[in-house]
Amino acid sequence: MAVDRELPNSLPRPEGELEALERAWALPKGFRLITAVNNQAIGIIYIGVALLFFILAGILGLIIRTQLAVPGNNLVGQDFYNQLFTMHGTTMMFLFAVPVVEALGVLLLPQMLAARDLPFPRLSAFAMWAYVVGGLVFFSTILYDLAPKGGWFMYPPLTLSEFSPGNNADFWLLGIGFIEISAIAGAIEIIVGTLRTRPPGMTLARMPIFAWAMLIFAAMIMIAFPAVILATMMLEIERAFGWPFFSAGKGGDPLLWQHLFWFFGHPEVYIIFLPAAGLVSMIVPAMAQHRLVGYRLIVVALIATGFFSFGLWVHHMFTTGIPSLSLGFFSAASMAVAIPSGIQVFSWIATIAAGRKPFRITSASLFVLGFLFIFTVGGLTGVMVALVPVDFQVHDTYFVVAHFHYVLIGGMVFPLFATLYYWIPMISRNMLSERLGRWVFWLMFIGFNLAFFPMHIAGLLGMPRRVWTYPGDLGWNSYNMASTVGAYILAAGVALFVIDLFRRFRPTMSGGVENPWSAGTLEWLPSDAYATRSIPFVTSREPLWDQPSLAREVNEGRHFLPGAPTGGRETIVTSAVDALPQYVIRMPGPGWSPLIASLGMAGFFLLLTVKLVVPALISGVVFIVAVLVWAWSLDHDANVPAVDIGAGIRLPVYMAGPVSHSWWAMTVLILVASSLYLAYVFSYFYLWVVSPDVWPPEGSPALPHIFWPGIIGLLILGGTVLLLFARRILPAPGSTSRAFPFVVALAMACFLVALTGEIWGHWASGLRPADNAYATMVYMACFLNLQVITGCVFLAGFTIARYFTGKLDKERRVNFESTALLTYYAAAQFLLGLVIIHVFPRVAI
Amino acid sequence: MLEEQRPSLAPTFGYLMLGSLFWAVHLLVVYAAHTLICALASSPTASSLTVVALTAILALPVAFVLLNQRRTGRWFGISDELPDRKTYDAISRFIGLLSLAGILWAGVAAAIVSSCATGR
Numbered sequence: 023m024a025v026d027r028e029l030p031n032s033l034p035r036p037e038g039e040l041e042a043l044e045r046a047w048a049l050p051k052g053f054r055l056i057t058a059v060n061n062q063a064i065g066i067i068y069i070g071v072a073l074l075f076f077i078l079a080g081i082l083g084l085i086i087r088t089q090l091a092v093p094g095n096n097l098v099g100q101d102f103y104n105q106l107f108t109m110h111g112t113t114m115m116f117l118f119a120v121p122v123v124e125a126l127g128v129l130l131l132p133q134m135l136a137a138r139d140l141p142f143p144r145l146s147a148f149a150m151w152a153y154v155v156g157g158l159v160f161f162s163t164i165l166y167d168l169a170p171k172g173g174w175f176m177y178p179p180l181t182l183s184e185f186s187p188g189n190n191a192d193f194w195l196l197g198i199g200f201i202e203i204s205a206i207a208g209a210i211e212i213i214v215g216t217l218r219t220r221p222p223g224m225t226l227a228r229m230p231i232f233a234w235a236m237l238i239f240a241a242m243i244m245i246a247f248p249a250v251i252l253a254t255m256m257l258e259i260e261r262a263f264g265w266p267f268f269s270a271g272k273g274g275d276p277l278l279w280q281h282l283f284w285f286f287g288h289p290e291v292y293i294i295f296l297p298a299a300g301l302v303s304m305i306v307p308a309m310a311q312h313r314l315v316g317y318r319l320i321v322v323a324l325i326a327t328g329f330f331s332f333g334l335w336v337h338h339m340f341t342t343g344i345p346s347l348s349l350g351f352f353s354a355a356s357m358a359v360a361i362p363s364g365i366q367v368f369s370w371i372a373t374i375a376a377g378r379k380p381f382r383i384t385s386a387s388l389f390v391l392g393f394l395f396i397f398t399v400g401g402l403t404g405v406m407v408a409l410v411p412v413d414f415q416v417h418d419t420y421f422v423v424a425h426f427h428y429v430l431i432g433g434m435v436f437p438l439f440a441t442l443y444y445w446i447p448m449i450s451r452n453m454l455s456e457r458l459g460r461w462v463f464w465l466m467f468i469g470f471n472l473a474f475f476p477m478h479i480a481g482l483l484g485m486p487r488r489v490w491t492y493p494g495d496l497g498w499n500s501y502n503m504a505s506t507v508g509a510y511i512l513a514a515g516v517a518l519f520v521i522d523l524f525r526r527f528r529p530t531m532s533g534g535v536e537n538p539w540s541a542g543t544l545e546w547l548p549s550d551a552y553a554t555r556s557i558p559f560v561t562s563r564e565p566l567w568d569q570p571s572l573a574r575e576v577n578e579g580r581h582f583l584p585g586a587p588t589g590g591r592e593t594i595v596t597s598a599v600d601a602l603p604q605y606v607i608r609m610p611g612p613g614w615s616p617l618i619a620s621l622g623m624a625g626f627f628l629l630l631t632v633k634l635v636v637p638a639l640i641s642g643v644v645f646i647v648a649v650l651v652w653a654w655s656l657d658h659d660a661n662v663p664a665v666d667i668g669a670g671i672r673l674p675v676y677m678a679g680p681v682s683h684s685w686w687a688m689t690v691l692i693l694v695a696s697s698l699y700l701a702y703v704f705s706y707f708y709l710w711v712v713s714p715d716v717w718p719p720e721g722s723p724a725l726p727h728i729f730w731p732g733i734i735g736l737l738i739l740g741g742t743v744l745l746l747f748a749r750r751i752l753p754a755p756g757s758t759s760r761a762f763p764f765v766v767a768l769a770m771a772c773f774l775v776a777l778t779g780e781i782w783g784h785w786a787s788g789l790r791p792a793d794n795a796y797a798t799m800v801y802m803a804c805f806l807n808l809q810v811i812t813g814c815v816f817l818a819g820f821t822i823a824r825y826f827t828g829k830l831d832k833e834r835r836v837n838f839e840s841t842a843l844l845t846y847y848a849a850a851q852f853l854l855g856l857v858i859i860h861v862f863p864r865v866a867i
Numbered sequence: 868m869l870e871e872q873r874p875s876l877a878p879t880f881g882y883l884m885l886g887s888l889f890w891a892v893h894l895l896v897v898y899a900a901h902t903l904i905c906a907l908a909s910s911p912t913a914s915s916l917t918v919v920a921l922t923a924i925l926a927l928p929v930a931f932v933l934l935n936q937r938r939t940g941r942w943f944g945i946s947d948e949l950p951d952r953k954t955y956d957a958i959s960r961f962i963g964l965l966s967l968a969g970i971l972w973a974g975v976a977a978a979i980v981s982s983c984a985t986g987r
């Protein structure tokens with residue numbers, strides 16, 4: 023055959039190569055399946071649970087609609103109604119929308135990148151189990167009348183303990199805490215995965231759009247989630263210990279919560295929408311059998327949306343009394359964000375129009391078309407509410423409820439259903455029924471519009487949201503009845519889908535339907551538990567269209583890394599921009615530790631919430647032990663010879679320092695920590711602008727003498743220098759360096775002493791955290807430093823233990839590198855904090 | 868390919884997102900500056916003027932980059948020979964255009980609304 027190009031590996035493949043691959047990647051059997059870490063297995067459970075939450079929250083939505091069907095109804099009481107809409111909104115946003123997207127990332131990304139797995143398989147498992155356990159416990163509070171009732175954005179002062187006694191609100195804070203942790207773990211995984219485990223040749227410019235979307239999704243999580251993490255920490259601390267962050271009487275400000283929440287909450291909407299748009303950008307070309315028109319413009323749109331979405335948060339606060347010029351900025355930005363979304367819509371339409379054959383109408387494409395229609399309507403009402411005077415009028419009415427369901431259901435639920443119809447064949451022996459699919463679509467489409475369109479009118483007629491019932495003489499009755507009927511039709515569509523799912527979905531890793539849509543991207547290569555037999559060399563954006571023999575070549579093992587040369591799980595790590603192979607990463611197989619760690623973590627927080635301290639501590643210990651066991655096995659022996667992946671390329675199988683994936687993960691984590699700290703810095707200055715009167719010297723005890731922070735700063739610098747020195751005395755492989763563990767320990771001691779000194783200094787000046795907003799901010803800085811330093815101390819202890827067991831040296835030094843990176847960051851954060859806390863009040867006017 | 872000619876991540880993304888970074892800085896400084904000026908000095912004129920000045924200061928570099936796209940690209944390590952150069956240039960250019968529009972669009976608000984009056 024003339025087409026036999028030069029391929030990385032030649033035929034025949036050596037005996038036993040395939041078997042080694044199979045052995046390395048085999049799924050555990052029987053009940054041990056729950057210890058699996060393969061991305062396909064994790065991904066399927068993850069999506070399944072997210073869909074379960076969609077259904078559960080949808081049932082709450084139906085109860086809400088049933089209650090509102092007729093005026094003066096008393097199916098549910100007022101208090102329970104408050105729980106219903108709070109849980110409905112919270113579950114939909116935090117337990118369904120974000121997790122399902124992460125789940126799709128876990129399932130689809132490695133397949134689209136032809137990687138054998140994501141770089142941290144156990145982290146995905148941990149994120150998934152933490153979500154399952156935390157989510158189920160959180161959701162079950164609705165059954166015991168313990169559910170939060172402050173609305174999904176939980177504004178203080180309503181949610182402070184004076185006005186929301188009991189544990190209900192704490193469960194919200196806790197449940198969300200879980201999802202935050204799990205989302206961030208997922209984001210780290212996704213960033214490092216898309217940037218570093220692409221197949222050789224897949225440069226940034228050749229990445230599938232979904233990978234771009236997920237990259238931006240994860241970056242947005244990194245910046246947005248820390249704001250709400252800080253806010254939830256502060257609210258919980260205020261509820262538990264009375265630190266007045268949000269109490270105006272002591273210089274706090276409830277609006278601070280709104281700023282922090284919406285700085286997260288608005289991007290959240292795009293965090294949900296961008297991946298969905300990315301999926302649509304994959305489905306449309308396959309159905310049109312034409313390359314995506316305007317690939318570059320779509321990337322532009324994704325990046326621009328990512329940025330612009332952070333400039334909009336104040337539009338949720340138009341009615342709170344903000345200077346009108348600010349309103350102008352945020353109104354302008356809210357309209358500007360429509361442009362990138364518009365670009366995408368036009369690209370899809372152009373792709374549909376450009377196909378030489380007519381656009382194939384399948385269930386997936388119906389859902390895409392439905393999405394285009396509904397989302398565009400939601401976008402139009404979005405531009406309406408971005409106009410400040412319109413918002414004044416419709417704020418907190420059903421018009422807003424209609425608007426955001428149009429964007430959320432249109433922008434993410436419809437694409438999700440398209441996704442399920444489109445990608446289920448990849449992981450199932452059967453496709454879903456196309457015939458039933460039409461029914462599902464039309465029921466959902468008609469039901470949706472019937473349910474939510476009338477809400478616009480009810481809202482314009484003045485019907486407020488979050489009311490448990492209404493009088494019958496306001497002209498709202500027929501709109502509400504229509505909405506309720508529509509909601510049931512929508513639910514019927516979903517139910518039909520679920521029935522079909524049970525009938526036809528038969529999960530498999532090897533027997534999926536072969537490229538049923540003749541798509542051009544790598545996830546449709548024949549695959550198994552080990553993903554593809556060999557990792558393709560990619561030269562374009564739609565490799566399967568441009569290299570018709572690719573599937574055969576890959577399956578014959580003629581591309582890269584056709585076996586398991588170290589005998590374990592491996593995949594290729596490539597450079598971030600141009601995707602040149604750099605090294606082979608060895609990955610862990612199935613294990614109990616992520617599962618147990620997530621249970622321990624769940625136990626710790628839950629038991630703490632209901633104030634069972636001792637069992638909580640025991641759970642905490644379980645968590646730590648599980649994490650230690652898990653981490654211990656991660657850093658492999660460095661003395662393994664390089665392996666041949668094909669085309670004469672030999673790659674090392676151990677990597678430390680800036681090229682390694684663990685260094686990248688730590689960097690991402692540090693970026694998360696710095697966003698958290700920046701949110702804190704914002705809060706500090708915000709409260710100062712609001713109530714400068716509680717700042718020293720007038721409002722609070724004088725600060726410790728400037729000498730004091732000077733010494734503390736020197737200690738921090740000293741600790742950092744010690745760690746720099748420790749790097750130089752790392753022992754050579756096989757030898758020892760007696761000073762090393764002491765230097766590391768001493769460095770940590772410096773940090774701990776500095777922190778204690780800082781706290782003591784303020785305490786001795788007579789300042790107590792519950793005094794006023796200034797005091798809370800001072801001690802909050804200490805608390806944030808404590809968190810990071812605790813992390814450093816744990817890592818340092820781990821490093822020292824590795825040293826004493828002979829598993830740490832100049833070559834094998836990943837653990838040390840992570841410790842050092844985090845500690846440098848801790849020093850920077852601490853020093854910045856010293857300047858803000860000790861210098862700023864002295865120079866402020 | 869020679870090691871030193873290879874593009875690395877931070878400069879590449881910096882180049883792609885250059886315009887939006889300016890946009891972000893603009894939003895941050897105009898919002899912070901005018902809130903502070905209104906809160907501390909309560910001078911609408913000073914506030915509006917600051918906003919206009921900051922808008923001009925941040926719009927100029929974006930415009931400059933748009934006029935010197937290729938040179939900027941080289942400066943960020945995207946060499947002329949890089950196979951995907953055109954894609955990167957195009958992305959960076961469109962992001963720049965959108966961001967320039969965004970900066971001016973937000974800045975115009977200063978000309979239309981009175982600066983410190985409370986919006987409700």
Ligand code: HEM
Pocket residue numbers: 079080083084086087107108110111112114115119172173174175423427430431435473487488489509512
């Ligand atoms: C299954 C169909 C759905 C129905 C019938 C439904 C119904 C409703 C209704 C009637 C409300 C207003 C409650 C009130 O203000 O008193 C509401 C609120 C809300 N819904 Fe939905 N919804 C559905 C799906 C979704 C989805 C898919 C999402 C998000 C992805 C979502 C997110 C929200 C949020 C965030 C709120 C605000 C809750 C609050 O006010 O705190 N809903 N829903």
Ligand SMILES: [Cu+2]
Pocket residue numbers: 287288291334335337338
């Ligand atoms: Cu918003």
